[in-house]
Amino acid sequence: MHPAISVKNLSKRYDSGFEALKNVNLEIEHGEIFALLGPNGAGKTTLISTICGIVNPTAGSILVDGNDIVKDYRAARSLIGLVPQELTTDAFETVWATVSFSRGLFGKPANPAYIEQTLKSLSLWDKKDDKIMTLSGGMKRRVLIAKALSHEPQILFLDEPTAGVDVELRKAMWDVVRSLRESGVTIILTTHYIEEAEEMAERVGVISHGEIILVQDKTELMSKLGQKQMTLHLQERIGGIPGSLSAYSLDISDDGEMLTYTYDTHGERTGITALLADLSQAGVKFKDLTTSQSSLEDIFVSLVGKPK
Amino acid sequence: MNIHAVRAIYGFEMARAWRTLSQSIVSPVLSTSLYFIVFGSAIGSRITEIDGVSYGSFIVPGLIMLSLLTQSIANASFGIYFPRFTGTIYEVLSAPVSYVEILIGYVGAAATKSIILGLIILATAGLFVELEIAHWFWMLLFLVMTSVTFSLFGFILGIWADGFEKLQIVPLLVITPLTFLGGSFYSIDMLPPFWQTVTLFNPVVYLISGFRWSFYEIADVNIGVSVGMTLLFLAACLIAVWWIFRTGYRLKS
Structure with missing residues (x-):
């Protein structure tokens, strides 16, 4: 056919x-x-x-x-x-x-x-x-x-x-x-x-x-191109990302109440377990956790916006 | 042959004519009637006969030609220009229709309207002046050939035009002068010799002369020449249309 x-x-x-x-x-x-x-x-x-x-x-x-x-x-x-x-x-x-x-x-x-x-x-x-x-x-x-x-x-x-x-x-x-x-x-x-x-x-x-x-x-x-983001709502504000966590791709919100971790879903290791362990070691506590998958729009922008 | 498509386009165009009845039929009939009253009855009564035909009767074939030419061009050019202008032409271009079918639909409808209009004006003329038609066959043949030829010409104009101004300018600046100077209202041997020669370059002369011959058997040029020139112009228009469709000129990018 x-x-x-x-x-x-x-x-x-x-x-x-x-x-x-x-x-x-x-x-x-x-x-x-x-x-x-x-x-x-x-x-x-x-x-x-x-x-x-x-x-x-x-x-x-x-x-x-x-x-x-x-x-x-x-x-x-x-x-x-x-x-x-x-x-x-x-x-x-x-x-x-x-x-x-x-x-x-x-x-x-x-x-x-x-x-x-x-x-x-x-x-x-x-x-x-x-x-x-x-x-x-x-x-x-x-x-x-x-x-x-x-x-x-x-x-x-x-x-x-x-x-x-x-x-x-x-x-x-x-x-x-x-x-x-x-x-x-x-x-x-x-x-x-x-x-x-x-x-x-x-x-x-x-x-x-x-x-x-x-x-x-x-x-x-x-799923292939999708990145996921995990957002941690902290119990207490922190002034900055602790030095022991600098290896992770973390972003801190302006008010210091949220940490956002970006990771690839198709990677072998997402690094979440290690991050969470390191977080507790650094004394950072969180009250809530959300994850979100990037939309087609994000994928699209990353494709079309790619420099040639 | 996609006969349904031809019928659809033809029907669409004819429906447009009914919708704009006052513009497509009433107004040309009215303006022609005014010519009959002014030139035929009022002024015409003071003019002596031309070649044994009263002036009012003499101008009938020319007036019908005048309407046929202007209306064929106006109808056909608008019929194809408007879809181009609004963009609805996309549908015709994407439909399983051949160019010949498109042409039969659009030009066929425009020519049909002109023929109907010509016959209505002829009937109207009969109310004002005395008419005799010596050669019905030739009269109808000229009527049909002229309508088809100038509808084709209008179709070409509607494809060439890229604005409403161009659509108007050709009928106003080219066709109307050619028709008035083409012997609608006079016999060309009433002109000085020099202008008689110039007039022979005006294609409309041949149309009017041939058409008038089919009424009264009087002609400015030989009837054979008239038929030949009409066919020549028809052929020229067909070649132009063939080229337009072959290249997609102003229809497809």
């Missing part, structure tokens, strides 16, 4: 000379949720637009379920639904008309029952006869999702689906994405909200300056 998306040696140089993508290689499997993570201007949208046929690649090839996006563009594009980043809608059309239009455009015969079901699943049914210009931003986003789903695609691209969307709607959107995934749709979403990738994705690709710098299973990525 072919991968859902297979990108090989893809490069894109715009007429301005800007290199948006540099030799990108990426495979996305059927049925997974893949998050493409990167700061603004990293090349996320260019990559998606190239796969969807909106941007011409400078070099390299892309296969969608084995179909070349240039030679077999009909087969390739029929499989894909795209939800763009910008809220680009036909302001004067009704919700029903614009979604029906999308279905036709992608070569599917009219199917009012399916469109009704799609609109209902996105809580758009009672808005079906409203003009798009009268809808709120969040509703417009849903209309774009309905348009992308109108032709029953197997692969769905969500380009920053929750940008500018309130928390409640964001959660609702995630539910929609999950239920789509359950129905077997492959989902690729771009985001610069780490929490979104963390919440949704099974695999994460990090893109920066047009290069994919990492593709990994999310939990693996987090």
